[in-house]
Amino acid sequence: MNKKRIFWHFSLYLLITLLALAASTLFSSQMIRSFYEERTRQDLKARAVLVDNQILPLFAENRWPELHALCRQLGRKSATRFTVIDKDGRVAADSDENPARLDNHGRRPEVVNALAGETGTSIRFSYTLQENLMYVAIPLRTPDQTIIGSLRLAVPITAIDQALAAIQRKIALGAFLLALLVAAITLFISRRLSRPLHDMVTGADRFAAGDFSREIPLAGPSEMVELAGALNRMARDLDKQIQTAISQRNKLEAIFDAMIEGILTIDRHERITALNGAACRLLETTVERQAIGRTILEVVRNSAFKGFIQEALQTDEPLERELNLAHSQLGDRAIQAHSVQIQDQEHPQILLVLHDVTRLKELENLRRDFVANVSHELRTPITAIQGFVETLLDGALEDPQHRRQFMEIIAKQSSRLKAIIEDLLTLSRIEEERRAIATKPEPLATVLAAALDVCRPRAAEKEISLHLNCPADLMATINAPLLELAVVNLVDNAIKYSGTASVDVRAAAENDRISITIADQGEGIAPAHQHRIFERFYRVDRARSRKQGGTGLGLAIAKHIVLSHHGDISLLSSPGHGTTFTIILPADRQ
Structure with a gap:
């Protein structure tokens, strides 16, 4: 027991030392980085303000070649990247690259702040220059204070990274030497404890890998025996819980994939987090095409569908709406969409259920047309019969010549009415017996x-x-x-x-x-x-x-x-x- 306490005592000192070194390294690195970044930011802002009056006239008058030449000249003299961006985010001039090859910068954080009238700052990796840069952007204002664009300056910050790397290497070396010293002192003490610990580590690794077939041997001091027993009990409980979870997951996945309704979940950023096969077919996408993680607009380019999702994300009430989706193979599909909020405070999402009601719509239209056609077809002979019967009742019954003519017409229309009804009955009988006719x-x-x-x-x-x-x-x-x-x-x-x-x-x-x-x-x-x-x-x-x-x-x-x-x-x-x-x-x- 005494040796065990000494082991943990030295280990605690080692841990405290390592934590102190790590904290010191982190604090020093942050202080140096903050100082350098603030100084660089102020320097870039000052440079931007100094050249603002040179760039603004050229930009306001759309003198792009002169503006681009000025940016290149300023960039060479100051080893700084100059970029002029219009209010729509398009690059008008750049000291290092052809503006036509650059994408829209309207969503860059420093540009967003500059176009809002503030000084924007951002540090990130530039894929164009393949290094970390600090970006500072200021708004370009006309004399009447109207913001017409932004001027962005950028410089590499590799110097601070190199300085921090040197400090961290020295501290890491010191920590390594200290760790070797403490390890040498505790090596003899820990030798008797290594076997039980090794058995527990090996057993824990097996448990982590899902292998619960063998338990950890109960050996060593009583505390380790108790710990090994606790790990064995935990493994048995975990095995039961995992088997239950796997069974439930398999059932849910089978139900999820077997549903004819399209099911998908969407997070607050409008990204798809899950969807089943029916949803893939309706939306013409697949999980293999990385539908999961993509925004709904990337998968379905339908403004009404996107609007429904945005509305569903903003309300706690269930929503229902009928939408039309274009399908390259099936044509236009009528979709009944239902949404409900998934109660999760950390990751709010909505569950979307899509019913393909195209066939129901078609059947409804067929039923409506059928009723209208039947009514029209039956109305013609019935109207004729009714008209001639009324004519006979009004006096034509006493006229033998007209009476016979009218009765023949009534008989003809009655035969037509009978033929329509018999054909309807025949058609109905054929449809009912379609799957079971005797051949x-x-x-x-x-x-x-x-x-x-x-x-x-x-x-x-x-x-x-x-x-x-x-x-x-x-x-x-x-x-x-x-x-x-x-x-x-x-x-x-x-x-x-x-x-x-x-x-x-x-x-x-x-x-x-x-x-x-x-x-x-x-x-x-x-x-x-x-x-x-x-x-x-x-x-x-x-x-x-x-x-x-x-x-x-x-x-x-x-x-x-x-x-x-x-x-x-x-x-x-x-x-x-x-x-x-x-x-x-x-x-x-x-």
Whole structure:
């Protein structure tokens, strides 16, 4: 016990000595540095004031070549760097560098103070000159005291650094010799204690590295035994806590990355501190591209988004706002942004949750258009029926000729109303059964022939011939009634908009798919309408479509039937050259 106290006694003296030397070195260095810096600052300020009256006229009159030459002359004579900066931070002249190669100095602290009407001072490393410099800037004022820029002077401060380095080397040498002396005295005393201490250090290193598999041996004086036991208990507790923390962290990271909402945290300087994969996708960034640590404006160049973040940082209340973000691959995205303050006094941040509501907006627009179209399509026959019924009730019922005419119109409009409702029900049923339609291998020629048989009476009325070209042995895994309905709708559409010509239906196997084409020789479809032709109730010519008796749902039904077969449908058309619809189905794999 006595040797242990002597060991700590000498160690304490060594520590006090080293601390005193360190404090003395620090104090002396600071005093020398402060004195030299203050003297240099006053000297630079005096120089700036002396040349102010020479620089101001040239600067005020925009005489840049003369101003630049004057700065170079002053710099050579005084071994000082002279820089003239306008009120926007642009370098107008510099004694050492071409002003055009220098970046904007408007945010340099000494320039900010000078433009505010004060004398600005700053010490920092110059990447241009590759050494530490002291900068002093004064405002350039016109006779009416208007600040039009600043004059900045700079000189190297390597002399003080060299002097301080020499002092520190001497003190370090003295400390080293003193440490050797004390170490020699305590070496013999500490020899008996070295083994337990070594074991504890080794064990502590293992614990620090996360290895808790072996405990520290309990050996040496009782105090060291107690210390080793305490370290072992601490290691066991730390192991439990670390395992718990790792488990919780893994769960949180899994939840964080699996969320479809974009999550990111932003500090008070508008820098991103964390974000998940969904946020990376929405903002078109990655952690690898160092999104973390960058300002939000560097990642997302959107003024509305930046304004929302600034507002969220300035309030303790949760905020919610809808924003539009441009996306290079997905197009414009509608984002519902929610923000909440993270309660942390030392590092205040906000948590931002981004919901991509683009699809919801699109569905809402589709729903609105669908309701409007349905209302419009139903209103036309209902209005006609109501009008002729009222006419009959007003007296036309007694006129046999008009009565029959009106009743035929009512019957025609009723049939149209029924057709619209049946097509709506068919479309709804197809959408509901889209993922679970029953399919089986069927001869495709039989299905296509049945579809053409349905359309032949109407084709005969318009003197249109229907042609089928399909191999008899071509099999496809399909729902025959649904595919027949899709082909009927496409052929019927071709008949409606073709003159006296023909409609050709062809089917063929191509690699791992089957193609079905329905080609007419009609008037064709303009490119402006092609991307919307499969929408519900969309018509290129509404008046003509109603005259032809269509409901506006045939092509939409055909599209959903093809999609339910995991296929695709497209069209190729140009005005005056007819239209070709192409259905692509997966080939039969059985």
